[in-house]
Amino acid sequence: MKNWWFLRGVRKGILTEKTPKDVAEWSTRIEGTGAVNCPTKAIENGKWIAERCIFCRRCYPNYKPNLDYKISIVKGTQKLFKKSFFVYPIDSGSCGGCNMELKLISSPQYDMTRFRIFFTNTPRHADAIVVMGTLTEQMKEVIKEAYDAMPEPKLVVLLGTCAISGGIIGEAIPLEATVLIPGCPPNPYTILDALIKVKGGEK
């Protein structure tokens, strides 16, 4: 009886959440006032620059997180992907945090497939390439090859502060991106929100 996984799954009920719960505060928008010594210059002239922030708390208590997880920057939408959006993750030089958080948008709490977002195992089937981590020498060519192998139209998503600005570790990914998802690592809700926006909505 224990191995009737289907029944076990049904018995567990629906675990997917309609509204965000328990968002870790140090992955959300930061606001405050005053001069601080930010190691990545994510706070300049009192303005918080999400793309540079590694959420290290050096600015605390002058600046505090406000629990707004919608911190991604989406420069355009591609409505062609509204009914099916396949993404191909590629790791340039991450610490593993972005990899974990991206994987977790498939967990039942988020269930990315309800928004018709899927992972694909090959760039040949991908609508978007999700690049994580800082730029590393050996991965330059791999990223280029993966990008070239994708069919048109195609999108680039930079996931995490390392990929967007290099963070505190290294260099940014030099690709023109439609979506920037800041965070160190980004919260799964932030990732999901950005992917939904770029595909032109939930349904």
Added chain:
Amino acid sequence: MKYYRWSDRGEGRKIGKIGNYCLYERVITEESCEETNVSPKVERYGTFKFVYGPSAGGLLESVKFDITTDGERIFDINSVPYKIRKIKVTGLSWEDALLRIERINAPFSASHAIAFLLAVEDAMNIEPDYQTQLRRIALLELERIRNHLFVIARLTETASLSVPTYHLLYLTEKINRLIGKLCGHRYFFGVNYINRVDCNFEKLFEILDIVKEFRAIFEGLLESRIFIDRLQGNGILRDKDSIGPAARAAGLDYDARLELNILPYKEIGFKIVKAEDADAFGRFLVRGYEIIESSKKLIELTDLIKDGNYTSTKGYEATSHEGEGLARVESPSGDLAYYVKVKEGKVASAQLLSPSSVNIKSFMKSVKGTIFTDFQFNWESFGIWISEIGVNLE
């Protein structure tokens, strides 16, 4: 150095290479740290090289495998980490170095940060704070449970068991949220300092619900022949150079938690989980039972940890601003150590022994002779993170 001493020759079990040195159970030597038990390369008629990676659907990170095969059996294998990061910590204050150290490998961030801080405290002759040490144990055990849940989810995913996979991912997310609630960050970034852990452990007891749900899945998996058959006899490794769950799965009681008195594990009572099979199933068993064991320790810690104020700022007193320190902790995948030299209050050099750098060698030893369809199960059973292998600390 309080926990280690220099020696001309190794004593006790060999842990692995740390920078230019060789780390043993209680000594560090200038030996070359040569590998034992390395089998010669195999050249056979009809074999060819199959390349897997560096970027492929089944791989979470960028690594390339050159596999020598005749089509089914794997005769030889070589791995090439594709994401090599140069991380500069020399000349930085410990606080600035720590920002980088905790980003070497987010899933083992607590282990990295704590081992580094213990080494810095050792180098600067800072008296350890008992409450901080207890809190550090709590972080390490939470990290262990999260990692083991994720590794088992990867194993069930490889076996195409969707219900347990998603249930385990659900629990992984739940523990990430619990960590976020306790510490404000899901990967412990920005919570570890010298003699201070900025987490509030009031809700630590919530781990019980997570582990209770895990037990039911674990029992189900232990009765699933489909799952067990994919793991049993796959990737057998009996090697005295192995570490962590891979060593314990072979009946070896290798565990930094009991070998060293750096953190007060012995005081809270602790049982090493071992298996005898030495295969992927043994490693799965060890991880499963370690989740249960770690949760018991966490519950004990709820009584011992005094009310943890999230914004506490306890100071520390360094009696020396120059010296060398070495500390080793038991990360989820085995021994993790830092050897740090401090000069004028700054990090003069830091050398890392990461568990994945040892485990990838163990994996490559165990994979020879297995068949292609075994590969992914064996790989996932080691819980290797390329991010901590492909790192050059400058």
